Amino acid sequence: MQPSVLAFGEILFDVFDSQECIGxxxxxxxxxxxxxxxxxxMASAVGDDQMGVNALNYADxxxxxxxxxxxxxxxSTGYCKVTLENGHPCYELVRDVxxxxxxxxxxxxxxxxxxxxxxxxxxxxxxxxxxxxxxxxSHKQAFFDINIRQNFYxxxxxERSLKHATIxxxxxxxxxxxxxxxxxxxxxxxxxxxxxxxxxxxxxxDADGAMVxxxxxxxFYYSRKPQAVVVSTVGAGDSFSAAFMYSYLTGKxxxxxxxxxxxxxxxxxxxxxxx
Numbered sequence: 001m002q003p004s005v006l007a008f009g010e011i012l013f014d015v016f017d018s019q020e021c022i023g024x025x026x027x028x029x030x031x032x033x034x035x036x037x038x039x040x041x042m043a044s045a046v047g048d049d050q051m052g053v054n055a056l057n058y059a060d061x062x063x064x065x066x067x068x069x070x071x072x073x074x075x076s077t078g079y080c081k082v083t084l085e086n087g088h089p090c091y092e093l094v095r096d097v098x099x100x101x102x103x104x105x106x107x108x109x110x111x112x113x114x115x116x117x118x119x120x121x122x123x124x125x126x127x128x129x130x131x132x133x134x135x136x137x138s139h140k141q142a143f144f145d146i147n148i149r150q151n152f153y154x155x156x157x158x159e160r161s162l163k164h165a166t167i168x169x170x171x172x173x174x175x176x177x178x179x180x181x182x183x184x185x186x187x188x189x190x191x192x193x194x195x196x197x198x199x200x201x202x203x204x205x206d207a208d209g210a211m212v213x214x215x216x217x218x219x220f221y222y223s224r225k226p227q228a229v230v231v232s233t234v235g236a237g238d239s240f241s242a243a244f245m246y247s248y249l250t251g252k253x254x255x256x257x258x259x260x261x262x263x264x265x266x267x268x269x270x271x272x273x274x275x
Contacts, residue, residue: 003249012078024130
């Protein structure tokens with residue numbers, strides 16, 4: 001049986017120079033999860049503009065189910081300008097777009113996992129919808145990818161999100177949001193002591209790969225270093241999340257989940273565009 005996920009959050013276009021690429025962490029996650037063989041649904045919103053039409057067409061092409069994607073009259077579909085500095089993306093995000101008003105559509109089915117981040121919670125309207133989904137939609141795992149974007153997060157958003165999460169993913173660069181710590185291992189243990197609902201904590205380490213903390217086991221797993229020529233890191237973390245989640249839901253060991261995640265992210269960093 002195919003594992004199912006509901007990816008909550010942004011659908012937007014990454015604009016590289018004059019090229020528009022479909023993206024948004026939640027969309028990227030859902031697209032990769034679908035490609036791997038899972039059932040991907042999205043809870044999101046687009047505008048009634050041409051970018052919205054294009055976004056829904058992309059969702060079809062990647063096998064993402066659109067049951068919970070709203071089309072909002074008079075709103076603009078999300079987009080951001082992306083520039084690359086030494087292969088690393090810099091984002092200029094536009095405010096007051098469709099994914100800031102994700103509505104509370106009725107969801108009458110269960111999912112193996114719900115995926116969410118911080119960006120789509122920058123507006124209280126969408127944040128309230130996520131709270132509604134996490135509290136009312138049946139699911140086995142809740143995957144929180146911090147995925148910090150500029151100033152579009154608050155300690156309150158992170159705190160609220162962690163209280164629901166069973167799997168947490170962050171990058172080494174994002175770990176500053178939790179204050180000072182002696183080591184990443186110490187940080188993971190501290191987070192689990194505060195949020196006992198967590199099962200897995202993933203920390204991506206760029207060229208050093210990733211580490212995964214299995215909370216109940218109090219055990220750390222470390223990946224190999226990725227072997228890839230980096231063109232762009234846009235979407236690499238989203239593909240990592242999708243491959244890890246798919247493997248985890250299909251009963252793979254933590255070591256197998258890490259290897260699958262590293263292998264897919266290696267492919268993504270070798271291309272321009274997130275999916």
